Amino acid sequence: MERVEKIIEFEIARINSHLPRRRESLLRLISMDDPRIQLRDGSYHYFKRDELMFLRSILDEEDAEKLKLPIVLEISTVDRGSFIVRGRVEVRVIKRVLGMEEGYEEGTVLRLPRYYLPRIRRKLPTTTVHAFIVEW
Template sequence: MPKAEDLLNREIMRVNIHLPRQRVSLEEALKSENGYVVLRDGSRHYFRASELKYLSDILDEEEWAKLKLPIILEISTVDRGYFRVHGRVEVKVIDTVLGQFDPLDERSEGRYPRYLLPKIRRTLPTTTTYAFIME
């Protein structure tokens, strides 16, 4: 009989089927005629040109190669009141969208209250995605 933890792990994998097999940089997405990533289920997820333009406007050109898309918003099954973002450039984007960007802050991980998710997803619906994690 499978353990409860094994069942939960399989369920987490199932709900994360929408995640990309491999993320692309903003630079790659801008150069591509049809910016997209291939998802774990084999389908394609396309980025809106207007979002790519917005991201290119708020970042320095050298950051375009560092920003990986889609930006993954990690939602923990344990710490349910918050979500996390990893990567210095990714944190800069989220802080900018939320109006909290501080040029002196160079965090590589951001932890945000979950109620801010709708604002981020309204601004960046195709260039962000959720990932459910067990932590």
């Protein structure tokens, strides 16, 4: 069984080669002439400036510095009906994009039904990315 698990983990790592080596802050990306980050496979991911400016318009200065992009939308191998967003500012951004009211308690983890994925990706195609997470 251990061999099968290693094969699955290898394949998931291959599928996730589109993930960034390192995420950058929104303000840092806005300051770049050509906003981009390097991916795990060595290629580059480019951000649309209008998308970055939209995010800047919905955040204050402190949150714009704290927001790391791209926002990772985690899809689990176990819970296939939902996805997870992690990070206080990241959760706030996704709630605003979806038009959800923010509660009094600010969370750092947001679990949403998977049917929200297309709506988020349409609005934020270059500032969000899927990550496939292996859970046993």
